[in-house]
Amino acid sequence: MDQALGLAPLMSSICSTAHGVAALRACENALGVEPDANEVAAREALVAAEVLQNHLWFWLLTAPELMGEQPRMAELRQVRAQLAEVTASMGGKGPWTRLGGVARTPDMARLKTSVDALDTALVTLGIAAAPPPFFEHLARITGPVGAVFRTVLNAPVAKAGVTSASASPFDAGSVATALRTFPEFAARPGPRELGPIITARHHPLVREAIRCLGHGVGARLVARYVETCAAAEALHHFAQNLQACEAREVRPSAQGQGFGGCDTSRGPLVHAVDVEQGQIVAWRVVAPTEWAFHPDGPVREALLGLTAPDVHLTKLWARWVVSTLDPCVECGVLVRET
Secondary structure (H helix, E strand, O other): OHHHHHHHHHHOOOOHHHHHHHHHHHHHHHHOOOOOHHHHHHHHHHHHHHHHHHHHHHHHHHHHHHOOOOOOHHHHHHHHHHHHHHHHHOOEOOOOOOOOOOOEOOOHHHHHHHHHHHHHHHHHHOOOOOOOOOHHHHHHOOHHHHHHHHHHOOOHHHHOOOOOOOOOOOOHHHHHHHHHHOHHHHOOOOOOOOOHHHHOOOOHHHHHHHHHHOOOHHHHHHHHHHHHHHHHHHHHHHHOOOOOEOOOOOOOOOOEEEEEEEEEOOEEEEEEEEEEOOEEEEEEEEOHHHHHOOOOOHHHHHHOOOOOOOHHHHHHHHHHHHHHHOOOOOOOOOOOOO
16 A cells, blocks of 8 residues: 555646645545644645645746746746745655655754745745735736736636536535446546636635626636635645654554545545555546546536637637636647638
């Protein structure tokens, strides 16, 4: 089982931490293992760092390219290095994908310095501890994030790609049951929009964006900003409250079924495992992209009826739609004029 858990982060180069945490939670759930509060906090900090990095990838690389500007590689490299310094300061010993948790001796002075430096860098990018209170204040945000809002929110593309919101809440337990019952479910779970606009739908700023712009590109950008700020705040909170702890000894000789969920920048990820005599005998995974890019899912709904003044803008708006729905794999948009 240790080998399998060590391989879990290799399932995705973009959400590797989320896959590792979801796999750990699934196996611990199957075996009745409960990590202590410090281990839970450490994992939450690692996940927050990854979510923050993925959101920054959009703000610094994807969005500038869609606006016809140069990607901000220098800023991204700097903040990625600072994120790596924060996680290194957390002091984990050995592979972190270990049942029950690993030994940890945080260097609190180094951790505080690295978190403060990260916070300062994020402010220059336009990411604060909390979003501004009013929708009309978004255009006043500084840095690359503010540039995106000033370019998009008053442009026609902000109202493009409208979809209907998912009515029912996401239930990881029901998803795990479907993964076990239907072998094909992992590849095509069903049409459903996930991601920041669903996770942050109750935030006042997101509700106002949906009211003004519809459930489309502009509102998804606002929701992503809210989630970016939330990830930064979560990392700050969990990293600075870590405590030293010893590794737990867990003998995975039992059997059982379990599931584990983990939030990513694109929505919830679910792993489901069956364990027999300490060995994983079945392991199924469904990622957020499989829901959003279902043939009858929100991407299709968002693109149906999309109209723009010319073919060039049609393709550009379609790329905004697809990028804000955020696939976790390489994709392209092809527009045929008929």
